[in-house]
Amino acid sequence: MAVDMEAVILEVVSALPPGKSASSEEVARAADPENWRRLTGHVRGAAKGLARQGRIVILRHGKPADPETFKGVYRLRLPDAG
Template sequence: MSAEVEAAIFDLLGKLPPGKSVSPEEVARAVDPNGWRRELGKVRPVAVGLARAGKLVITRHGKPADPEKFKGVWRMRLPDEAQEG
């Protein structure tokens, strides 16, 4: 099931302009529009794993957050291309 969440994250982010982000709720709704609340708990661990691997940035208040310590409302975006290289 985490592969489905990961695919939804990158599908949604791929449709956005660089630097834009998605919420965990948007990802959960993309996985299962009717049962998205059941999927919501699966989004965070997948996002944390992707952030640890450098494939995703977790943000709070528009700024990168430590994937090990963040709390509260958060979003996801792709890494800046300048940081990748």
């Protein structure tokens, strides 16, 4: 099954209230509720690309993280307006 992970990420974070974030697990489950575990690496890769473009923000410990160097658990949200 081919998944457009960038589209799934944008769909999930766009549905959140302003300032709220989603976990990689939430995104993976939205893409494939049955086999989401195998998609977590794809979520990370697509999130890095979207963050480089400025379309989303990757958060570590509630603060924006560099998409090139972040490690560990992270969350995703839309950039702040303005």
